[in-house]
Amino acid sequence: xxxxxxxxxxxxxxxxxxxxxxxxxxxxxxxxxxxxxxxxxxxxxxxxxxxxxxxxxxxxxxxxxxxxxxxxxxxxxxxxxxxxxxxxxxxxxxxxxxxxxxxxxxxxxxxxxxxxxxxxxxxxxxxxxxxxxxxxxxxxxxxxxxxxxxxxxxxxxxxxxxxxxxxxxxxxxxxxxxxxxxxxxxxxxxxxxxxxxxxxxxxxxxxxxxxxxxxxxxxxxxxxxxxxxxxxxxxxxxxxxxxxxxxxxxxxxxxxxxxxxxxxxxx
Numbered sequence: 001x002x003x004x005x006x007x008x009x010x011x012x013x014x015x016x017x018x019x020x021x022x023x024x025x026x027x028x029x030x031x032x033x034x035x036x037x038x039x040x041x042x043x044x045x046x047x048x049x050x051x052x053x054x055x056x057x058x059x060x061x062x063x064x065x066x067x068x069x070x071x072x073x074x075x076x077x078x079x080x081x082x083x084x085x086x087x088x089x090x091x092x093x094x095x096x097x098x099x100x101x102x103x104x105x106x107x108x109x110x111x112x113x114x115x116x117x118x119x120x121x122x123x124x125x126x127x128x129x130x131x132x133x134x135x136x137x138x139x140x141x142x143x144x145x146x147x148x149x150x151x152x153x154x155x156x157x158x159x160x161x162x163x164x165x166x167x168x169x170x171x172x173x174x175x176x177x178x179x180x181x182x183x184x185x186x187x188x189x190x191x192x193x194x195x196x197x198x199x200x201x202x203x204x205x206x207x208x209x210x211x212x213x214x215x216x217x218x219x220x221x222x223x224x225x226x227x228x229x230x231x232x233x234x235x236x237x238x239x240x241x242x243x244x245x246x247x248x249x250x251x252x253x254x255x256x257x258x259x260x261x262x263x264x265x266x267x
Contacts, residue, residue, distance in 0.1 A: 012228050017161040021087050031223050032160055033087060035230075039155075040080035041123035042148070044095070047073035049127055053137045065180060069141075072173045079166050086162070124212045126205075135188060139201035142181030143209040143245070149174045150241045151213070159228040182248055189252040203257045206245070210259045213238040 003011075005027040008018070018024060024032070050070045057063045081091040126144055131137050152174060155167045188198040214221065216235035224230035232240075246256065 044077035045127040145177040
């Protein structure tokens, strides 16, 4: 029988790892499923968003690399959906619904949507924005895969042991995706013919990525930290991402644009 939420939180803060659903009080299970759905939906959405760039990649070598990224992302989604199914979440029905939701993209000329998203769609809302060019694709890869890596770091030592074990492999592959973006950003920034274009892409995707981390001190994040499903506040993760991005841009001549916080106050 599951113990109370407070009793489990106390055990977790002392280093306990949860292995099975029968250990979970409702508050813990709800928080865990919400976070894991966010990752699963985002992994699948990322894969779908990258698919067109296999065909549009500039050479056969890049087609292979982008195809590998797509394969990795679908595999990440598959592994996350399997974890959720073990907790009793009906995944086939959810994936069928997502196949429709993932087609949704906002108008490329629309203003920033901040952190807003469709209520039952758990993917990070950066996936609503269309990717318009190869340089756009590269900057999305450069910013978003790095941002996802920073979010995954907390889960690698979270209190739900099956998720920890899964995340370790996913994280290694995400770092390979980040390296792909880094290599291309340096290449595009060093070419006078593409320097302006890549700066403009950074101006678009950096603010959108900064919005994925959520509001500082959010109610949900307090619960996540209580159960060690996350280790840090949203703002700590955002600032770690920003420092990492600044370091990666050193020597490129690219400049981070200003970012104005735009948080969803309901979470």
